[in-house]
Amino acid sequence: MKYFLFLLVLASLSTFISVAQDTPDEKSPIVEFLNKRGYAFRNTVSDTLPDSLKQWPDTIYYNTVYKAKLLGTPTIPISFSSIEYVDGQYQVSSLISIGYGYSWFFGDFIFNENDKITVDPGFCFGVAAHAALKSDFSLKQLGGFFTGVFIGTEAFSLFGGYDFIAKSATIGIGGRIDLYTVHQKSLKPLGKVKEVRKHKSFAQPISNE
Numbered sequence: 001m002k003y004f005l006f007l008l009v010l011a012s013l014s015t016f017i018s019v020a021q022d023t024p025d026e027k028s029p030i031v032e033f034l035n036k037r038g039y040a041f042r043n044t045v046s047d048t049l050p051d052s053l054k055q056w057p058d059t060i061y062y063n064t065v066y067k068a069k070l071l072g073t074p075t076i077p078i079s080f081s082s083i084e085y086v087d088g089q090y091q092v093s094s095l096i097s098i099g100y101g102y103s104w105f106f107g108d109f110i111f112n113e114n115d116k117i118t119v120d121p122g123f124c125f126g127v128a129a130h131a132a133l134k135s136d137f138s139l140k141q142l143g144g145f146f147t148g149v150f151i152g153t154e155a156f157s158l159f160g161g162y163d164f165i166a167k168s169a170t171i172g173i174g175g176r177i178d179l180y181t182v183h184q185k186s187l188k189p190l191g192k193v194k195e196v197r198k199h200k201s202f203a204q205p206i207s208n209e
Helices: 004-020 029-036
Strands: 065-067 070-086 089-093 095-111 117-134 144-152 157-163 168-178 188-190
Touching (some): 070 117, 117 157, 144 168
Antiparallel strands (some): 065 095, 070 089, 070 095, 070 168, 070 188, 157 168
16 A cells, blocks of 8 residues: 555656647647547538437537536545544544546536637536545655545535545545646536527637648
8 A cells, every 4th residue: 555655646647748748630629629529510420410419519619608517527636634533533634645536517618719628617526536645745654545525616625535544534625636727638528518608690610620
């Protein structure tokens, strides 16, 4: 277990390195995102699908607010303290933890003409596993290893789960790095995607180029 945190950090670094080494392709980043997330541009075989089976509208426009039932992304949760329930008593532990998990959240998003996706996140919830060090950053022994769930907002999350090293229930408050913020292809709309408000008459449709 003492090497778990090292492996976890190594896996996180590998994720960031793979993002940075993505080879540019001929399509724009937004077109690549739409292709990855199942959107079919016009004049394809999917045009024959009934509307009830289509996740995306027939035409997607720039500078238009869209909403799905949920949005999802891998996430890296970070916490600096926790409260553990040991032997019938609550104890505050100064642990520095980092983990990996998946977050689902409510919100909307906009495709901008500069090939960036603007996301306005709201309430979130998810699952994650954490490995923790003591506050002195000692690598000799893990301070904790726990799995559980979290709820929160864009800035903060409340984590709750079970610590397998302390053998106790634990809760903590911390932040998250949602991977869509560094790699927009990590954003995944879940459910039918709709315009929040009808697009403006001058809005430009996104073309397959």
